[in-house]
Amino acid sequence: MPDKRAALYFDVFNEIGIIEQLSRALLEARLPGGLIAPHFAVINHLIRLGDGRAPIDMARAFQVPKTTMTHTIKGLEAHDLVDVRPNPEDGRSKLVWLTEKGRQMRDQAIADLGPDFKRLAQGFDTDRLLNILPVLKDLRAFLDEDRNGTAQSG
Numbered sequence: 001m002p003d004k005r006a007a008l009y010f011d012v013f014n015e016i017g018i019i020e021q022l023s024r025a026l027l028e029a030r031l032p033g034g035l036i037a038p039h040f041a042v043i044n045h046l047i048r049l050g051d052g053r054a055p056i057d058m059a060r061a062f063q064v065p066k067t068t069m070t071h072t073i074k075g076l077e078a079h080d081l082v083d084v085r086p087n088p089e090d091g092r093s094k095l096v097w098l099t100e101k102g103r104q105m106r107d108q109a110i111a112d113l114g115p116d117f118k119r120l121a122q123g124f125d126t127d128r129l130l131n132i133l134p135v136l137k138d139l140r141a142f143l144d145e146d147r148n149g150t151a152q153s154g
Contacts, residue, residue: 012139030112032105034079038062038072043081043098043106051097054087058096063147081105 024037031040045061046053059069073096076082081102087093 026116030109039076040109042072042076043102046098047106052095054093054095
């Protein structure tokens with residue numbers, strides 16, 4: 001790969017990383033005490049993909065050690081935002097379910113971001129976001145598929 005392309009990829013990932021840090025700070029400022037972005041991400045994951053996920057599968061999805069996911073889930077349990085139940089199909093494993101309080105917390109956190117989103121809309125053209133969103137989704141899908149270096153190039 002020519003150095004110019006490598007520099008481009010690095011610049012794109014660098015900007016995404018900085019945006020992630022800035023957006024995480026915004027989100028965490030709106031979360032209830034004791035909760036951080038990884039807690040919100042797990043709740044959001046369960047809402048997007050559905051309840052009843054095994055912690056090991058969630059750890060793989062987030063690319064974190066199972067112990068890290070277990071710690072995050074325990075934090076959510078302590079706030080009554082998730083319920084961990086035995087897996088009815090495999091007595092050795094457990095499944096994570098959102099509580100109504102967990103769903104409400106997510107909705108409230110998004111609502112609490114409203115003033116931040118309003119400032120963003122006033123200072124940054126929404127049409128530009130609409131134009132880059134498909135590209136970002138495609139990039140995410142590629143990277144997700146390519147986690148183990150298995151994506152097809154072309």
